[in-house]
Amino acid sequence: MAHVVFKNVFKYFDNNMVVNNFNFEVKDKEFVVIVGPSGCGKSTTLRMVAGLESISDGEIRIGDRVINDVSPKDRDIAMVFQNYALYPHMDVYKNMAFGLKLRNVPADEIARRVQRAAEILGIEELLQRKPKQLSGGQRQRVAVGRAIVREPAVFLFDEPLSNLDAKLRVQMRAEIKKLHERLRTTMMYVTHDQVEAMTMGDRIVILKDGVLQQAGAPLDVYRYPENIFVAGFIGSPSMNLLPVTVSENMVLCGSSRISVQGVIERIFDLSTTSGYRLGIRPEDFVISKSGNADPDTAEIRGIVELIETTGSETLIHFNSNGIYLVAKLGSDLEIPSDNNISLNFPLKKIHMFDDSTEKSVRRKL
Amino acid sequence: MASLKWENRISKTIIHVMLIFGSIIMLFPFLWMISTSLKGNESILSDSIEMIPRDQKTTLIDGVERPLYEVSFNNEQKEMVLLRSLNEGMAEFIDPANPDESVVLPLTKQKPVRPMSFHWQNYPDAWNAQPFGRYFLNTIFVASVSVLCQLFFSSLAAYAFAFFRFPFKNAIFIFLLGTMMLPQQALLVPNYVILAKLHWLDTYLALIVPFTASVYSVFFFRQFFLTLPRDLHDAATVDGCSHMGFYFRVLVPLSLPPFLTLGIFSFLGSWNAFIWPLIVTNSTHLRVLQVGLAYFLSDAGTEWGLLMAASTFSIVPLVIGYFFVQKRFVQSQAMTGLKE
Numbered sequence: 136m137a138h139v140v141f142k143n144v145f146k147y148f149d150n151n152m153v154v155n156n157f158n159f160e161v162k163d164k165e166f167v168v169i170v171g172p173s174g175c176g177k178s179t180t181l182r183m184v185a186g187l188e189s190i191s192d193g194e195i196r197i198g199d200r201v202i203n204d205v206s207p208k209d210r211d212i213a214m215v216f217q218n219y220a221l222y223p224h225m226d227v228y229k230n231m232a233f234g235l236k237l238r239n240v241p242a243d244e245i246a247r248r249v250q251r252a253a254e255i256l257g258i259e260e261l262l263q264r265k266p267k268q269l270s271g272g273q274r275q276r277v278a279v280g281r282a283i284v285r286e287p288a289v290f291l292f293d294e295p296l297s298n299l300d301a302k303l304r305v306q307m308r309a310e311i312k313k314l315h316e317r318l319r320t321t322m323m324y325v326t327h328d329q330v331e332a333m334t335m336g337d338r339i340v341i342l343k344d345g346v347l348q349q350a351g352a353p354l355d356v357y358r359y360p361e362n363i364f365v366a367g368f369i370g371s372p373s374m375n376l377l378p379v380t381v382s383e384n385m386v387l388c389g390s391s392r393i394s395v396q397g398v399i400e401r402i403f404d405l406s407t408t409s410g411y412r413l414g415i416r417p418e419d420f421v422i423s424k425s426g427n428a429d430p431d432t433a434e435i436r437g438i439v440e441l442i443e444t445t446g447s448e449t450l451i452h453f454n455s456n457g458i459y460l461v462a463k464l465g466s467d468l469e470i471p472s473d474n475n476i477s478l479n480f481p482l483k484k485i486h487m488f489d490d491s492t493e494k495s496v497r498r499k500l
Numbered sequence: 501m502a503s504l505k506w507e508n509r510i511s512k513t514i515i516h517v518m519l520i521f522g523s524i525i526m527l528f529p530f531l532w533m534i535s536t537s538l539k540g541n542e543s544i545l546s547d548s549i550e551m552i553p554r555d556q557k558t559t560l561i562d563g564v565e566r567p568l569y570e571v572s573f574n575n576e577q578k579e580m581v582l583l584r585s586l587n588e589g590m591a592e593f594i595d596p597a598n599p600d601e602s603v604v605l606p607l608t609k610q611k612p613v614r615p616m617s618f619h620w621q622n623y624p625d626a627w628n629a630q631p632f633g634r635y636f637l638n639t640i641f642v643a644s645v646s647v648l649c650q651l652f653f654s655s656l657a658a659y660a661f662a663f664f665r666f667p668f669k670n671a672i673f674i675f676l677l678g679t680m681m682l683p684q685q686a687l688l689v690p691n692y693v694i695l696a697k698l699h700w701l702d703t704y705l706a707l708i709v710p711f712t713a714s715v716y717s718v719f720f721f722r723q724f725f726l727t728l729p730r731d732l733h734d735a736a737t738v739d740g741c742s743h744m745g746f747y748f749r750v751l752v753p754l755s756l757p758p759f760l761t762l763g764i765f766s767f768l769g770s771w772n773a774f775i776w777p778l779i780v781t782n783s784t785h786l787r788v789l790q791v792g793l794a795y796f797l798s799d800a801g802t803e804w805g806l807l808m809a810a811s812t813f814s815i816v817p818l819v820i821g822y823f824f825v826q827k828r829f830v831q832s833q834a835m836t837g838l839k840e
């Protein structure tokens with residue numbers, strides 16, 4: 136049983152609080168992704184599990200063992216680093232065998248495990264090469280292989296794909312995910328890339344300034360962000376967040392008024408009328424069709440300022456009475472020559488946040 | 501295109517001329533040492549400047565060794581003996597075959613007869629003048645032990661400075677660097693006093709211990725270690741390396757260039773050290789080469805030929821060693837500046 140439990144974990148560098156009261160449980164065999172902007176303390180959190188940083192306060196358990204004072208080599212973890220960190224003077228085989236040799240694993244057992252890991256990763260022909268004779272993707276495979284042969288209870292990945300080019304990154308993403316399915320071992324994976332987090336994690340943990348913002352399954356986090364930070368961080372392009380006041384059946388946003396037909400009172404707990412922020416994901420917009428009066432959708436009008444197209448989709452940057460929004464729409468799109476557009480969005484898909492606490496005001500189900 | 505080629509050629513020529521000029525300047529003392537080591541005392545002290553050792557040819561006349569000259573006389577060249585110098589640059593010469601007839605000729609117009617002559621005997625004489633075998637062993641022992649210790653301790657210190665976090669790390673490092681600004685001469689007396697208090701004077705410890713660490717080496721190693729990825733240390737730690745395990749299994753194998761460079765420099769320094777061994781040792785059995793060489797310089801007169809012969813053979817091991825490591829040395833000099 137290799138769950139990882141964080142209990143009131145703090146980390147200070149000098150007097151700088153880098154991890155602030157982190158509480159979380161990674162379940163056995165789970166793939167958890169820690170995601171957040173650069174400098175938010177992701178690596179530090181992972182390194183505390185690895186034993187590369189001391190734990191300033193609180194405790195971390197792996198399985199049923201508190202590992203605060205256990206030396207890294209006895210924690211039964213293996214870690215993959217962003218810069219691969221392969222030993223340049225050893226060939227691939229030796230790189231993978233190194234950790235086992237240090238643990239006095241018998242040579243034939245080492246050979247067996249390295250062979251198996253090499254097969255899993257498709258690097259059997261590279262075993263005699265030195266790291267500098269490998270491409271970036273191959274190096275990363277070796278780094279993963281070095282972790283696999285150790286057969287640890289927990290795998291730790293610190294931004295392992297950041298140094299790869301975009302195409303390889305997508306490919307390795309899938310491979311690591313498959314690896315998890317195959318090995319069924321607890322994995323903790325750190326990245327700043329929310330797409331990586333969304334696609335790989337069984338659950339994702341969003342950190343900001345060392346504080347846990349939200350943890351949950353990727354789609355739950357996407358659908359029900361608990362605060363403005365998560366709402367803006369997850370999803371690309373970012374959610375549109377508009378300062379609004381609420382009145383009967385209307386949301387007033389600057390001089391725009393959006394008819395909400397009483398729907399939002401059902402979903403949100405709105406105790407005051409002002410000080411809210413309305414969130415709409417760019418992908419939730421659709422072009423209005425004439426004569427549409429669906430009570431569950433709202434309409435917003437604006438003037439198109441910029442169109443970006445990737446072929447499969449089109450990003451419309453538009454201005455609605457001084458408020459700038461982005462909409463993500465399909466590919467074949469007709470923008471009226473006067474640049475005036477009218478977009479619809481389903482009311483169930485909107486988000487409301489309290490502007491002062493930045494928390495979601497969604498009613499609990 | 502053509503002009504570019506020419507420019508290239510001209511600049512290469514200039515560079516080569518400068519290099520050749522420089523190497524002549526560097527090589528000259530060395531060649532002069534070898535040349536002197538093969539000369540006799542008399543020709544070393546003579547006014548003539550000769551690269552190739554020559555001796556004045558003499559012959560015995562009336563029981564006295566007298567110099568032979570190549571004399572032009574009556575339109576013929578003849579070897580004659582200089583009998584005595586006269587006034588106004590004139591001198592009296594005689595033909596050894598016909599000693600009763602003498603001629604008076606201007607001395608400066610005649611050429612002394614100086615055939616080539618190599619005094620190889622200087623070498624065994626120098627070797628036997630003092631226990632050089634012992635000196636060699638002492639020098640090799642002192643240089644090897646102090647170099648090995650220095651590489652080990654300095655690289656360990658640099659390892660800590662480069663890879664560990666500890667309080668006042670930078671302050672300590674800057675303080676260490678600051679000590680490099682003290683001139684060696686200023687340290688001579690305090691160091692001597694310390695050794696005296698330790699009762700280490702006139703022991704091998706006095707020759708070795710002060711050189712088992714070097715701030716310069718610490719600095720040099722640290723700069724190199726800082727170019728290695730920090731992740732390497734983390735990876736090794738997770739793999740199960742202890743601190744010393746990382747040092748021996750990863751750091752040292754990756755740091756051969758600085759080890760080689762510093763090793764050669766400090767070996768040369770130790771081999772050539774003179775003042776320190778001179779003041780801290782007295783016994784012959786502890787004497788190192790450089791101090792031994794100095795014993796050829798004496799108030800009673802210096803045996804230049806022997807001194808130069810001994811200087812030459814005490815350099816030979818370094819030259820041979822250099823040919824062996826030359827390639828690696830040049831490589832490592834080039835590599836220390838690079839990241840990977």
Ligand SMILES: Nc1ncnc2c1ncn2[C@@H]1O[C@H](COP(=O)(O)OP(=O)(O)O)[C@@H](O)[C@H]1O
Pocket residue numbers: 148153171172173174175176177178179180
């Ligand atoms: N060894 C250290 N000493 C001091 N501060 C550090 C150290 N390591 C990280 N930090 C600081 O801690 C914060 C979090 O760092 P890190 O966990 O690496 O962030 P992330 O991996 O999320 O980008 C950063 O502000 C960083 O500057």
Ligand SMILES: [Mg+2]
Pocket residue numbers: 177178179294
């Ligand atoms: Mg990081």
